[in-house]
Amino acid sequence: MKNQILYAGLIFLYSCISCTSQNKKVRLRVDVPIGGDKIVSIFNLSNGTQVYEDTLRGQLVLDSLTYGIHLLTIMWDRDVITPDEFKSLRPHTLDNPSYYSLQKRVFIDPKRDGAIHLYTPAGVTKEMLEEQLLSNERTFTPSIEVEGKQAQLYEAYESIWHRFRQQYHSQRDTLKKLLYHYNDKNDLQQAAAVNSQIKDLWTSTILPQYEKEEKRFLIEHANNVIVPFILHNRITSQEIYQSFKPVIDAMPEKYRELSFIKGLAKLRSGN
Structure with a gap:
């Protein structure tokens, strides 16, 4: 019920700023180096509902989507499993390792005609893609082209996360090489110090x-409707709410007074 009320507030917000009440078509094109059948699934993350799932055959024309942040998932069969999966699966399930899953968040505005083009960078092969998806890191992110100001702003917001994740992996790899160097020299003290840096790198430095x-970007674009949608997904505890209070304060009054934004202040502590 709470999620329904929050989503109703988001829909009301959009209806106030939209110039038309008639949904238009959203065109989705997917270019990945995968032959055979692929399944496309689309979830609206603002209300937690699946709005589309079917076999992907060429370009999709979608005319029943709702407004907000969506998760696009492209799936295809796989016939291998990871060591961790092997340990967790029971013997009679080992012949069904499920799917490869390629995911991307996008902001969809069905009130305006738009196109979404999801693709892999040039040179990425099926083998390279599947190896990335099977790894514990799962750092691969497909490229995407979108139309519309709000959708493009959301992509700029998403790119911040991906940039810092890449920075994390680059710095961690450098530290790992240094760790191996000290291990080879049997310098246990230096190795322990570097190992501690690796463990704390994300939480103490990159995050x-x-x-x-992230907050600088949201404050800079606080007049845009994507910001309430982002906060709705981003803030999940009282601690995070307090951290993002400057963003909320920077939004126009019409956004700050929305019931679901006010409701964020009542979230419980995450501890």
């Missing part, structure tokens, strides 16, 4: 930098 840049 604070990311959150600072």
Whole structure:
């Protein structure tokens, strides 16, 4: 019920700023180096409902989508499993390792005609893609082209996360090489110090930098309707709410007074 009320507030917000009440078509094109059948699934993350799932055959024309942040998932069969999956699966399930899953969040505005083109960068092969998806890191993100100001702003917001994740992996790989160097020299003290840096790299260094840049971006674009939608998904505890209070304060009054934005202040502590 709470999610339904929050989503109703989001829909009301959009209806107030939309110039038309008639949904138009959203065109989705997917270019990935995968032959055979692929399944496309679309979830609206604002209300947690699946709005589309079917076999992908060429370009899709979607005319029943709702407004907000959506998760696009492209799936195809796979016949291998990871060691972790092997340990967790029972013997009679080992012949069904499920799917490869390629995911991307997008902001969809069905009130305006738009196109979404999801694709893999040039040179990425099926083998390279599947290896990335099977790894524990799962850092691969497909490229995407979207139309519309709000959708493009959301892509700029998403790119902040991906940039800092890449920075994290680059710095971690450098530290790992240094760790191997000290291990080879049997310098246990230096190795322990570097290992501690690796463990704390994300929480102590990269994450604070990311959150600072994230909030700067949201404050800069606080007049745009994507910001309430982002906060609706981003804020899940009282601690996060307090951290993002400057973003809320920067939004226009019409956004700050929305019931679902006010409701964020009542979230419980995450501890």
